[in-house]
Amino acid sequence: MAKEAKQPKELRPYGEMSQKKLLKEKDALTQAYNDFKARGLSLDMSRGKPSAQQLDLSMGILDMLDGRSIMKLSHGVDVRNYGVLDGLPEAKELMADLVDARPSQVIVLGSSSLNVMFDTVVRGMLVGFAGCKPWCKLPQVRFLCPVPGYDRHFAITEHFGIDMINVPMHHDGPDMDMIEKMVSTDDSIKGIWCVPKFTNPQGIVYSDETIERFASLKPKAKDFRIFWDNAYSVHYLYETIEIPNILELAAKAGNPDMVFEFVSTSKITFSGGGLAAFVSSEANVFEMKQTMTVQTIGYDKVNMLRHAKFFKDKEAVLEHMKKHAEILRPKFEMVLSILDRDLKGRDAGTWESPRGGYFITFEAQDGCARRIVELAKGAGVVMTDAGAPFPYHKDPHDSMIRIAPSFPTLEALEQATNIFTVCVRLATIEKLLKEIE
Ligand SMILES: Cc1ncc(COP(=O)(O)O)c(C=O)c1O
Numbered sequence: 001m002a003k004e005a006k007q008p009k010e011l012r013p014y015g016e017m018s019q020k021k022l023l024k025e026k027d028a029l030t031q032a033y034n035d036f037k038a039r040g041l042s043l044d045m046s047r048g049k050p051s052a053q054q055l056d057l058s059m060g061i062l063d064m065l066d067g068r069s070i071m072k073l074s075h076g077v078d079v080r081n082y083g084v085l086d087g088l089p090e091a092k093e094l095m096a097d098l099v100d101a102r103p104s105q106v107i108v109l110g111s112s113s114l115n116v117m118f119d120t121v122v123r124g125m126l127v128g129f130a131g132c133k134p135w136c137k138l139p140q141v142r143f144l145c146p147v148p149g150y151d152r153h154f155a156i157t158e159h160f161g162i163d164m165i166n167v168p169m170h171h172d173g174p175d176m177d178m179i180e181k182m183v184s185t186d187d188s189i190k191g192i193w194c195v196p197k198f199t200n201p202q203g204i205v206y207s208d209e210t211i212e213r214f215a216s217l218k219p220k221a222k223d224f225r226i227f228w229d230n231a232y233s234v235h236y237l238y239e240t241i242e243i244p245n246i247l248e249l250a251a252k253a254g255n256p257d258m259v260f261e262f263v264s265t266s267k268i269t270f271s272g273g274g275l276a277a278f279v280s281s282e283a284n285v286f287e288m289k290q291t292m293t294v295q296t297i298g299y300d301k302v303n304m305l306r307h308a309k310f311f312k313d314k315e316a317v318l319e320h321m322k323k324h325a326e327i328l329r330p331k332f333e334m335v336l337s338i339l340d341r342d343l344k345g346r347d348a349g350t351w352e353s354p355r356g357g358y359f360i361t362f363e364a365q366d367g368c369a370r371r372i373v374e375l376a377k378g379a380g381v382v383m384t385d386a387g388a389p390f391p392y393h394k395d396p397h398d399s400m401i402r403i404a405p406s407f408p409t410l411e412a413l414e415q416a417t418n419i420f421t422v423c424v425r426l427a428t429i430e431k432l433l434k435e436i437e
Pocket of ligand 1: 112115264272
């Protein structure tokens, strides 16, 4: 007789266990925790950096140019010299392709899109958009912040004293009812931070309807702008997922200048050594160039040429991203399988399996995130600070933890995730025991 496949053991929710059982489980977990601690490990699941193996994929970019390369291009631009404020035409075409825009909507700048976002907020503060008063001259300036979100976005608005308002995230993007209501009635709301595809940290992709609703907003403030950070536009782990082109939709809806889009090759080629671009209406591109002419004579066209030669078109980028996915996928799947193995059915938290991007979000029971991160640190595993994905570092439920699987080796990631799930179980039991007391 064929042997039946062994079913994975059903785990019991901690909430259904007696105090005695919980205390017993806590003892066993404390023992496991102390064993990990004694190993003196030093593991890091905190920042979303590509691994060295991923960076190796782009080494060919360094061979695109050498001392014999033709640096004066057919359109007359010498890439070694000053000039061409908005970027080499070849690089503009490449970056436009990444987000299905027209090259005339693109400015290629340095190597960091975050830097471009910072400068854009500075422009809003000091110069103003579309002839409106600079924000620094207004009594109150507010930004909407879908949460959980990218800590460095919130750091920019916090740095300039812009008030941040949390907007809850759903499975198809941020709460559009709340956004429509606030944006159309309050002219102190000047912007919103959005990562439309594979959000940092949940990996959510905004639905078509969400994007159409964004494009059709009726802002009370003429200078309200959507900061559309398309950082993960081609960062698929599995199938390709297309989202609607918000610039086109906004133009059709009568909001041609409402969207500032940002994109970079930081997680395509070299982090901090790639290309970053600003993408928007031609009018906004013109306006931005007015400030840029004061700021710089031009960015690094040598690097732009290297990138344009390395990637002939978007197809080449997508092929390259498949190689990234082959390295990243096993890491994501490793973390998810350990979460499943140790936590499914325990009612100790929830998580989703993202189809792209750089992160997995673990949503612990309310009041447990800080304790989990603290326990992990005690056992040698660095996680992103609890609270980081929220404005002012304040997670109202103390529940969200961002897991970044990209940088560690598979072996380190396995160890770190094993420790993480012990910490989750310990923190959950500690909480439940406190509630029983
Ligand atoms: C959503 C998001 N935007 C921007 C960045 C940084 O981009 P860049 O390297 O182009 O400054 C990151 C990096 O983690 C990110 O997650």
